[in-house]
Amino acid sequence: MPFDFITAALQSRAAESLLRKRVEVTNNIQAIIEVSGKHYINFSSNDYLGLSQHQDVLQSFAEGLSLYGASSSASSVVTGYSREHKLLEEDICEHTGMENALLFSSGFAANQALCQGLFQTSTPTNKKQTDLARNVIVDKLMHASFVDSAMQLSPEKDNTVFSRFKHNDMAHLASKLVPNSDTLIVTEGVFSMDGDQGDIQGIQSTISAQKSKAWLMVDDAHAIGFIGNNGMGSCDFASTEKNKKIDILMGTFGKAIGTQGAFLAGTNDLIEYMVNFSKHYVYSTAMPAAQARATRTSLQIMRQGVERAALLENISLFKKLAIEAGLPVLNVDGPIQGIIIGDPLKALALSEHLKSLGIWVNAIRSPTVPKNTDRLRITISAMHQVKDIEALVDALRISMSNIMGKDFSEQSNEKGL
Ligand SMILES: Cc1ncc(COP(=O)(O)O)c(C=O)c1O
Structure with a gap:
């Protein structure tokens, strides 16, 4: 058979x-x-x-449906990107301090997109094989949506080495940092199964101490809506000093925010790069505008803090x-x-x-x-x-x-x- x-x-x-x-x-x-x-x-x-x-979230969903219909009906790079998507991205940037943001239909897609976009996508500039491989170093308890994609990376094909550091163990992380290599360190704001928090400040200090050329990415799927002064997650615990900040933030809306979908936030260049090179973004129908509208309402309610x-x-x-x-x-x-x-x-x-x-x-x-x-x-x-x-x-x-x-x-x- x-x-x-x-x-x-x-x-x-x-x-x-x-x-x-x-x-x-x-x-x-x-x-x-x-x-x-x-x-x-x-x-x-x-x-x-x-x-x-929440009645106001449902109301916003209903308004969005009547304004934009049930589907965005196209990729964001065709006609699927609406004013509602833009407003939601702006809201996220304003309240996390990130430069720019991009929406995805799920957190799973956002994590896979980032991993593939940074390490597997061939562009005329990243194809060049340098002496030093790039590194993705991930907390041992990191979620499957990121790890599954990272595990497929290979030094030969992608010029990228994947490894894990022991959960929240900074000495182990430091031992894995390679000076001058493009490195992405990935952790979670609140770990999905153990419920404890990632050591964001520990990672930032480790990057600084090692003078590493590393970016820190935080998956805030379970942190958005729960931690941070305004509930917007780990960005509140991150230093704003240059080289001591969160470089890439991922958050989902299908958990504390009560809708569906996710965002990736980072520099203007990173976001524009993803719009151009991320297959998950380019070749997928944008999340419904109604969902973006309901999500923005939900974030506003969440920040008032009553439910928290x-x-x-x-x-x-x-x-x-x-x-x-x-x-x-x-x-x-x-x-x-x-x-x-x-x-x-x-x-x-x-x-x-x-x-x-x-x-x-x-x-x-x-x-x-x-x-x-x-x-x-x-x-x-x-x-x-x-x-x-x-x-x-x-x-x-x-x-x-x-x-x-x-x-x-x-x-x-x-x-x-
Ligand atoms: C830590 C973490 N990241 C990403 C995801 C994926 O998010 P989504 O459910 O929006 O696909 C989850 C979902 O369980 C998660 O727990």
Whole structure:
């Protein structure tokens, strides 16, 4: 049979308890989802601020639809680029301090585009093989959307060496820097699975100390809407000193911003280069103008800070209750909270048990996370009520006691979940 590796691959994933299955959500209101006729409090959504359901965001979407239609109907370099796209790019630049920005239909596309645009695209000027290869040095926990593309780079074909430094380990990063070679260092503002923050200032100091010719790129997919004084992410923690800034910022709108799509921001030249040479940008239909309009509204609401304050309160409440209950949550204070289980079957069993108690928390298994770090990934949102978070902690106690055989359950009985 043609392509019979497909069945074999599925069988092997199933045998290791690593097979993914989609669930059909039939309703999603506030933090409650309906699946197969049952309702669950959802602790597996990246809508950290609840903005995907904000009336003003929906209103802007509707206005955009009536002004521009449902599709942009062309690439941005043809007729797909509208006033709404331009206004959104300008808004991003104004509030991040970046020189220029470019929109993509997803964060996955933006990361791949950057990697391919800088390292794989042949232009009359970058084809020249210099003595020194270019370098892409990426934090070990960096997201697949960047790493998958970077891993394909080769010294022979692309004159580029890909390597990783240990998570937030500056000495290890320093050991990889090659003086005078064009180097891109990539990290995340808030790491998607562990929920901790990238050491932006550490990287900037390392670049300065080594007098390296390096650019720093930050993927702020989970940081935009959560960190920074105005919620605009890591740029707030970056020094504005020359050579000590973020050179390339990537942010997504499908998480805390509650819409869809992404941006890349950098110098005017970088953005113009991407408009000319990025295949993901040139050969793809632009995001709908309505989506750009709704996203701009959402960013404006986010910056006012009401939802962020509610999110921070919910995170503190969860941490307090989880620690009191002796739950082994990772030591981070963000919306992404992990409990490492270390075994895919047990992580799945826990997730199922939580469902039986009305709580939706997905099990995250390898290869999404490193082997033996399979976990429950819990996401807290501004939409959660105090009683939702109390119910989560009670359910975690009961499920962990049941599946892991360790007693977390005394107090949960008192509350009578
Ligand atoms: C760190 C990180 N970067 C990029 C992406 C991709 O973004 P998008 O979902 O918009 O494709 C994700 C999505 O999960 C992510 O977590």
